[in-house]
Amino acid sequence: MSLLFAIVLSCVFVTSQIAAEGSEVVSYAGFQVWKIKPNSEEDRQFVLNIKDTYELELWNERKTARDPLDVLVPPQSQTKLKLRLAEHKIFYDVVISDLQTAIDKQKINVNSNTSNSKAAYNMDWITYHRLIDIYNFMIYLNTTYPKLVQLTKIGTSYENRPLYVLRISNSSLPGTRPAIWIDGGFHAREWISPAVATYIIQQLVEVPANANLLSNVDWYIMPVVNPDGYEYSHTTDRMWRKTRSVSSTSSCRGVDPNRNFGYKWGGLGASPSTCDETYRGPKAFSEPETLAMSNFITGKSSQIKLYLTLHSYGQYALVPYGYDVVYPPDYNEMLALANDAASKFVKYKYTVGNSAALLYAASGGSDDWAKSIGIKYSYTFELPDRGTYGFMLPSSEILPVCKDFFPALNVFATKVATCCGAVTTTTAKPQVTTTTTKPQPTTTTSKGTTTKCSCACG
Numbered sequence: 001m002s003l004l005f006a007i008v009l010s011c012v013f014v015t016s017q018i019a020a021e022g023s024e025v026v027s028y029a030g031f032q033v034w035k036i037k038p039n040s041e042e043d044r045q046f047v048l049n050i051k052d053t054y055e056l057e058l059w060n061e062r063k064t065a066r067d068p069l070d071v072l073v074p075p076q077s078q079t080k081l082k083l084r085l086a087e088h089k090i091f092y093d094v095v096i097s098d099l100q101t102a103i104d105k106q107k108i109n110v111n112s113n114t115s116n117s118k119a120a121y122n123m124d125w126i127t128y129h130r131l132i133d134i135y136n137f138m139i140y141l142n143t144t145y146p147k148l149v150q151l152t153k154i155g156t157s158y159e160n161r162p163l164y165v166l167r168i169s170n171s172s173l174p175g176t177r178p179a180i181w182i183d184g185g186f187h188a189r190e191w192i193s194p195a196v197a198t199y200i201i202q203q204l205v206e207v208p209a210n211a212n213l214l215s216n217v218d219w220y221i222m223p224v225v226n227p228d229g230y231e232y233s234h235t236t237d238r239m240w241r242k243t244r245s246v247s248s249t250s251s252c253r254g255v256d257p258n259r260n261f262g263y264k265w266g267g268l269g270a271s272p273s274t275c276d277e278t279y280r281g282p283k284a285f286s287e288p289e290t291l292a293m294s295n296f297i298t299g300k301s302s303q304i305k306l307y308l309t310l311h312s313y314g315q316y317a318l319v320p321y322g323y324d325v326v327y328p329p330d331y332n333e334m335l336a337l338a339n340d341a342a343s344k345f346v347k348y349k350y351t352v353g354n355s356a357a358l359l360y361a362a363s364g365g366s367d368d369w370a371k372s373i374g375i376k377y378s379y380t381f382e383l384p385d386r387g388t389y390g391f392m393l394p395s396s397e398i399l400p401v402c403k404d405f406f407p408a409l410n411v412f413a414t415k416v417a418t419c420c421g422a423v424t425t426t427t428a429k430p431q432v433t434t435t436t437t438k439p440q441p442t443t444t445t446s447k448g449t450t451t452k453c454s455c456a457c458g
């Protein structure tokens with residue numbers, strides 16, 4: 001009875017139109033994004049407590065009391081919320097006054113012809129692109145640069161889209177050198193993430209000036225981990241976050257892929273409720289996307305030395321663990337490298353630290369899992385901005401964000417190459433040599449022979 005009432009109510013306020021494919025396009029006309037500024041922990045809790053009453057959706061939650069909360073406010077709640085906040089003397093700014101207008105603006109030129117008419121592919125970094133452009137771009141690179149690029153289909157998504165990983169290696173023996181993994185597009189609405197991941201691919205493959213980044217390191221890049229969600233965020237609901245799998249117990253679809261990994265799965269900050277944005281799924285790796293990705297990485301876990309996953313937004317470089325405020329034994333080394341990388345950023349400054357301490361505990365994340373299988377350096381980067389546009393980052397910002405980010409890769413590649421040395425494909429575990437004096441870095445020979453890890457990277 002009350003559920004029916006709620007459905008009727010929401011239909012009154014969320015107007016929809018029929019999309020070409022016949023699915024309902026979700027309209028955010030009249031929805032606003034408010035940056036609420038609590039004065040104390042009490043204020044912060046107050047806002048979190050009235051969240052459900054006013055059907056608020058938290059876009060970006062920070063942990064410390066006085067950090068602002070970015071909140072999506074539906075039209076029917078705006079007057080009431082304004083009064084409630086005024087009663088408590090809590091200030092706020094309206095950062096997006098009409099979300100639908102922002103969505104329409106951001107979508108201008110999606111999938112249009114690239115500005116560069118000479119380009120061999122319909123991909124650029126001045127507009128956001130549909131999945132077909134991203135996939136055709138990767139297929140083009142695979143065909144055009146067979147010595148450098150290898151595109152592998154590692155599985156299929158719930159809705160049967162291919163899951164692609166692109167390897168970039170100029171080694172005559174790929175797989176024998178330490179590697180860096182980069183992924184994007186976990187969360188569908190975080191469009192800047194696949195944009196940055198594809199930019200990295202383009203720069204590594206097509207720009208000769210970046211050849212030094214390939215001299216000692218292989219790269220595995222998966223720009224769209226959640227292709228079903230990504231397409232759905234283009235066609236139907238711009239604010240979609242999760243996968244698109246159907247639940248056997250609920251009409252709510254999708255699992256949060258970044259709560260679905262098999263390390264500390266089901267702990268803090270990962271909802272058991274199917275309708276929640278942070279739904280962890282019925283079990284660890286329930287989603288074909290997270291399962292395929294984890295199987296692929298596990299198969300290369302002796303080679304992959306650094307795991308980097310790109311999300312948005314907030315400008316954070318986050319160091320595991322995220323499942324709780326818990327620090328790995330080598331946390332300081334991980335933190336130091338993150339700080340080095342973040343020091344390269346000029347236009348957008350990132351806050352560096354432990355994810356559970358800086359933001360909130362979230363279990364079942366891919367970064368924790370990567371660390372748990374022995375990948376020494378594991379990071380989540382929350383790309384720009386800090387909430388001026390949030391997920392609605394204008395397309396004019398794509399290239400500046402990409403260009404600002406790219407130099408950090410040199411820090412990672414240098415570290416992995418000098419610290420981790422060459423990798424053997426044998427099953428034997430490399431011996432960790434304990435020395436009383438400072439271990440000397442051993443030089444890697446071009447033949448890919450085993451070298452000792454001067455900083456115990458293995």
Ligand SMILES: *[C@@H]1O[C@H](CO)[C@@H](O)[C@H](O)[C@H]1NC(C)=O
Pocket residue numbers: 111112113
């Ligand atoms: C791009 O432009 C060409 C020539 O103007 C046109 O034939 C083609 O259909 C366009 N492609 C898209 C995806 O708009």
Ligand SMILES: *[C@@H]1O[C@H](CO)[C@@H](O)[C@H](O)[C@H]1NC(C)=O
Pocket residue numbers: 139142143146150151152153
């Ligand atoms: C990439 O190219 C190789 C040939 O160089 C081909 O065998 C392979 O199927 C291609 N990968 C994909 C996913 O199309």
Ligand SMILES: *[C@@H]1O[C@H](CO)[C@@H](O)[C@H](O)[C@H]1NC(C)=O
Pocket residue numbers: 170171172211212214215
């Ligand atoms: C890979 O790139 C490095 C750096 O440019 C270069 O020194 C090396 O010869 C290249 N190797 C191959 C097999 O092309």
Ligand SMILES: [Zn+2]
Pocket residue numbers: 186187190311312
């Ligand atoms: Zn995310």
